[in-house]
Amino acid sequence: MWIVKHIQQTAIESLNQIFGQTFTEKDFQINQTKPEFDGDYTIVLFSLVKALKLSPDDIGNKLGDHLTQNNPTLFTDYNIIKGFLNLTVADSYWLDLLAKNYNDVCYGKAKLNGQKVMVEYSSPNTNKPLHLGHLRNNFLGWSVAEILKASGYDVIKTCIVNDRGIHICKSMIAWQLFGNGATPQSENKKGDHFVGEYYVKFNDELKKQIHELKDKGINEKEAEKEAPIMKATQQMLLDWEAGKPEVMQLWKTMNSWVYEGFDTTYKKIGSDFNKTYYESNTYLLGKKIVEEGLAKGVFFKEDDNSVWIDLTTDGLDKKIVQRKDGTSVYITQDIGLAQQKYEEYGIDQSIYVIGDEQNYHMKVLKLIAEKLQLPNAQNIYHLSYGMVELPTGKMKSREGTVVDADDIVQEMENVAKNKTEELGKVKDFTAEELETLYTTIGLGALKFFLLRVDPKKKMIFNPEESIDFHGFTGPFVQYTHARIKSILRKEEVTSTKFQVQSLLPLEKKLMIILEQYATVIDKAANEHNPSEIAIYVFEVAKIFNSFYAEHSITNAETPDKKQLRLQLASLTATVLKSGMQLLGIGVPERM
């Protein structure tokens, strides 16, 4: 059992024995004691005053006495300052914990809880390469999945590829018009970038045609509809839906180019999926559900045959779920897919990692699922994240202010390379080892930067500052790990039994935070928030570095102290490695 819970329960017992009243965990708070006071953990007494009709100091004295007298192996001392009962936890408690866990690579991770969760993330369009926004999505989704695993869930990672629709036809048309049979191979370009260029070409041409039409006196809206390239695109979508062979062939070819490019990027950034859904397979889903919904009275039919749901009593609007021509709209597919996911995997919880611009859509999806009484509809969770913006404002593909995913990764690697060469600590590495190291550090910096912020908040990416490798960054944590490993390569923990009675302040501080790892995983899992892990891991590294600067490990005061510190260093390395792994970041042995 973890310390806070332990204190809580002991305090509840003591309060019961002293005052004959029963309290619960929610009746009083336990915080870590602020550094300026003596003690390790603090019970806030104010909330008990009313029920006990005593002054905070009175309660504190009685509780403090009782706790220390009845739990000598847990508490050694207490003091009361202005209504706060500061408890000192016995050093033997920390030492026992350390001895039991210093060698456990699974330290902090929970056992399977029998719950199955699906995490859908990434969900790219196959008409352009991934950009920085996609990276936030990918890193978030992957990390949340890992955190949930560490917290005891059985996790299935999925991806829905938006591989069809008008936007895909746009790049197809442009390729037909301007491609002259070019291929990624012939142009020596990555497939997704190659296709993305035609998407841009489409928009350029469209703009040109609109301009020409406007000169002829046609208004903007009309011009966009009437532009020949747009008409051709719409025709192509119809042909696609009709399964016209040459269109299907082109579609398959161009998508395969994109997939090849995506594969490279996914492999590089470490995204993986247990199951990939394709919109071209799922876009017709949901029609059966529309029928069922009509029968249940959840949906209603308009005179023109379109099908709707009325969500006005839930504070939302009416929403269409099927067009008058009987075709599915976006939300219909999603309901269909939601059900398919459940049928295929019997999931207890379904998490969607999708940007906050779709908050409304996801709210509607969940509501509809609930009204249709789909299984576990209430456990649909939209992990909504904010947009990534540049200091100059939003990223806009049209204005060329998009930060390309492959570019930024490459840039981070270059910085890692320059920095590493400058420091010259790994001159004996092979070329291959160096490449791996640059990727680990560069990608680590990028992932950490994107994950250290609360997902729901929009974030500003400043290319200049973001490639900093000092302070609250991935490389800082990686460096701390490498430092520890450097010691552990030379020195081993040789005895688990040693005579150390007391801990120095920094040793204890380190032990206290290491003890919190499992609690932090749990919190991060419940809140679907990797930034909890990033902040924690940084804090651990910071405390270790202070400890490292203050106390020598290899030249400790006594052999016993050396053993203790080796154990501490070992557990720290484990927690850093494990925590970083939950963020998808590797930690090097040397750097």
Add this chain to the structure above:
RNA sequence: GGUCUGGUAGCUCAGCUGGAUAGAGCAUCAGCCUUCUAAGCUGAGGGCCAUUGGUUCGAAUCCAAUCCAGAUCACCA
């Protein structure tokens, strides 16, 4: 206009299920490598927690209003 987010140091962010003098990192300034990796450590300066009211022993945190910024409200996805 309706709904939903967010506003904390010069910058980027923690803290938000109410608790002690509001914390980090970057940047600025001053120190620390003949000792385990200086991608490090120690210290200094820097704040009307958007504004105004309310709730209470206590509010950055909860409530209300206002101001500012963003998202969304398609027979697009």
